[in-house]
Amino acid sequence: MNKKLILIADDEIDNVILLQKRLKASGFDTIEAYDGNETIEKIFQHNPDLILLDIMMPGKDGYEVLQILRNNEKTKDIPVIMLTARAEIPDKVKGLELGAEDYVTKPFDYNELLARINSHLQSKKEVEEKIKLEKLAALSTMMEGVAHEVRNPLVVIGGFTKKLLSMTPEDDPRRPYLEMIQKEAKRLDKMIQDIYEFKIITLNINEKVSINKCLEEIIDSYTEICKNNNINIVKELSKEDVMIDMDKKLFSRAIKNIINNSIEAMPDGGELRISTDITDNKLFIYIKDTGIGIEEQDLKYIFDPFFTSKMEGTGLGLTQALKIIQGHKGTLAITSKKNFGTTAIISFNLS
Structure with missing residues (x-):
């Protein structure tokens, strides 16, 4: 079973070590970063499943890191939980407006943090599955339309190619081209058959x-x-x-x-x-x-x-x-x- 990878971004080494031990004991893999620039580098290098992001860090603070993530197509959907000792409402609002999923104030209870981590990872999985299903349904409909439009002309191409081959001597220099057309027509026909088969797949769970x-x-x-x-x-x-x-x-x-x-x-x-x-x-x-x-x-x-x-x-x-x-x-x-x-x-x- 693949373990989920969590990036811990915090400039306080003691916090990082503690979280690293607790998360690994809970079945996660972790990577660590101690300033904003290193955090961005590690994110693009490892593509973590979730980020625990401290606000007050050298280089770039948590808000700047978050803004960069949300403006990048590759990282915009990674769940981020902000970690900070700053409990003021405006600070929380700013983080949430920039796209953080959650906000935890230090010192925090680990069991509460773990529950939030699992919740956001599950939410991410459900969203990904829903998108995958919707995409598959849309593409399935499109495939059926394409297959319907292609089948009739393909039958004509295949039929006439077969007839031309029967009339063409083995040593005719044009014959390899006709054989290539026939081969590709057969491949397209197989694809259309697969499309129809894919469309009518019906489970019989009995x-x-x-x-x-x-x-x-x-x-x-x-x-x-x-x-x-x-x-x-x-x-x-x-x-x-x-x-x-x-x-x-x-x-x-x-x-x-x-x-x-x-x-x-x-x-x-x-x-x-x-x-x-x-x-x-x-x-x-x-x-x-x-x-x-x-x-x-x-x-x-x-x-x-x-x-x-x-x-x-x-x-x-x-x-x-x-x-x-x-x-x-x-x-x-x-x-x-x-x-x-x-x-x-x-x-x-x-x-």
């Missing part, structure tokens, strides 16, 4: 599925493919198996879409690690590869229909996987580092 057994069946089906591609499969399934109400066929398709991406990301071989973990009444499924990874600027687009960095494929695999996982009331997240591999993290609440 059976309890053993997650371990389901994953083992999927892994077994990839044994030969991975062997042929010099990919070592590592299986680390939790000893504690769980049964979940789901559509096994569609869930398997989602997992296979992710695995297919992993295999394609390792053209020279590598390791595919599939593991499960049960923590805090949640099931986590990890699919990790040692492939080429994804550029940081591309990560926010990976669930968009048709987004792909591959020469082949429709770019609908992860979009489809996300829709299926969300249909089962689960979440799907992707972490990646260029040249170091990618990890897909699927989670389900077990309560």
Whole structure:
């Protein structure tokens, strides 16, 4: 399970050390900054999930740091809790007007601060999921319209290309161009089929599925493919198996879409690690590869229909996987580092 990263920005070293120890004991990762300029540098370098921001700091004060964050597209949505010994109402109002989510006055009760941190992290997650769902719905509608408009002329292109190929000798210098047109027409036709299939995905959740057994069946089906591609499969399934109400066929398709991406990301071989973990009444499924990874600027687009960095494929695999996982009331997240591999993290609440 990925730990949330919290940036502690405060020029008082004792406060930073105390917060660092308490937050790590509560399951968070932390980074620290001791002045305004270092804070800005650390934010852009590490992209934390939440910032605890002191107002009175050297270099740039908390207000200046906050203003810079909110004016930058990359950092404008990071939750910020202001920390200060100044309890005057105008100071609080200024911080909130600049876009801080919350305001805590020193000395503070750690349990109260922890509750606020968890609340803002949960709110951020809910907003991100809502945006993702709305975006997916809008793109789905657009895809259907595009597919409808493209299908008829595509049939004409494919049909006439096939006829021209039947009339063209094998040694004709124009034949490779016709074959290229036919190949691309078939690829577009496959894309349109995938679009219609994506649109009509309907979950039929009518059976309890053993997650371990389901994953083992999927892994077994990839044994030969991975062997042929010099990919070592590592299986680390939790000893504690769980049964979940789901559509096994569609869930398997989602997992296979992710695995297919992993295999394609390792053209020279590598390791595919599939593991499960049960923590805090949640099931986590990890699919990790040692492939080429994804550029940081591309990560926010990976669930968009048709987004792909591959020469082949429709770019609908992860979009489809996300829709299926969300249909089962689960979440799907992707972490990646260029040249170091990618990890897909699927989670389900077990309560």
